[in-house]
Amino acid sequence: MDEPGAVTLVDAHHHLWDLGANYYPWLSDQPEAHFFMGDYTPLKRNYLPADYRRDARRHNVLATVHCEAEWDRADQVGETRWLTGVHEREGMPTAIVAHAWFHTPEGEEVLARQAAFPLVRGIRSKPVTSLSPDRMTPGAPGTMQDPRWLEGFARLEKHSLSWDLRVPYWHLYEAAEVARAFPRTPIVLNHTGFPWDRSPQGLAAWQKAMEAIAREPNVHLKVSEFGLKDRPWDFESNRQVVLRAIGIFGIERCMFASNFPVAGLRIDYDTLVRSVARMLEGFSERERRRFFVDNAAAFYRLAGVSTNERQP
Structure with a gap:
């Protein structure tokens, strides 16, 4: 039986990794110098379905979407193949956001191979970005103005795939131009647009x-x-961000995502979910259901998701 206050949800963004079996440079031997939360040493451990289930156990998780986790870029399809096996054994993840570079010579082939996996719903391919607004280099290779990048991006529509957009907020103007140029490609902005500066x-x-x-x-x-x-x-600071973000997009275009285990550097899963649910107390029951379940299920085409089912 669910605990009092348990939330029924689709988790639209989480990660899994097995560091003993697979290679993730940033978790193994190539530290990310500019990681947005600083020291991430606690993440350098396996995080598998049993770990996710333990973290999420107090809530009714109907489905999960795995977002690519910086697997070895020399083997971009390897992560999808591994996750497909995890799904077959464990029943999760429900869907996969895979990786494919848009601007590299092999990009077209990799994208086609990723699209062939039944669980793949979208691609996260991070464009080249700057560490601050005053250091941007528009048009450089791999940026959102690079003609080769745009040519690769255009292939998403052919494969009926969405794009997970992950950039600092100062690159959102460029991303808006991409969205305008490709109106039939669904795009979802990750991580609330990274409101890092709370001044x-x-x-x-x-x-x-x-x-x-x-x-x-x-x-x-x-x-x-x-x-x-x-x-x-901080609850209050984050509540202001959440309510501003929902006010900008409208709750009909917003979805909950845990980003576990990364978010676990600052907060546990139960507190995260309950905190976000508290932030949404002013919304109707129908609006909260759209936010926690329906919007993600529709965006990622999660067939059969029902509040009467519990997975994983």
Whole structure:
């Protein structure tokens, strides 16, 4: 029986990894110098379905979407193949957001191979970005203005795949141009657009960028990952971000995502879910169901998701 206050949800973004069997450079031997939450040493351990189930046990998880986890880029399809085996053994994840570079010579072939896996619903391919707004290099190889990148991006529609967009907020204006140029490609912005600067000026800049991309009707939002570098998880600060973000996009285009185990650097799964549910107390029951279940199920085409079923 569910505990009091348990939330029924689709988790639209989580990760799994087996460091003994597979190679993730950032978790093994190539530390990410600019990781957005600072020291991530606690993540350098296996995180498998049993670990996810333990973290999520207090809630009614109907389905999960696995987002690519920086697997060895020399074997981009390997992660999808491994996850398909995990699904066959464990019943999760329900769907996969795989990886394929858009601008590389082998990009077209890799994308086609990824699309052939039944669980694949979308691609996350991170464009080249800058560490700050004053260091941007528009048009450079791998950026969202690179003609080769755009040529590769255009293939998503051919394969009926969505794009998971993950960039700092100062790149959202460029992303809005991409969304406008490809209106039939569903796009979902990861991690609430990364509102890292919580000063009044920083939040104003983030909000302006979010408003720009939200004008494109094919763009949706994952309300997830409010963790900040070297700062604890703060309910009130994050509540303001969540309510602003939902106000910009409309709750009909927003979906819950845990980003576990990464979010676990700052908060446990149960507290995260209950906190976000508290933030949404002013919304109707129907609106909360759309946010926690229906929007993600529709975006990722999760057939048969029902509040009467419990997975994984």
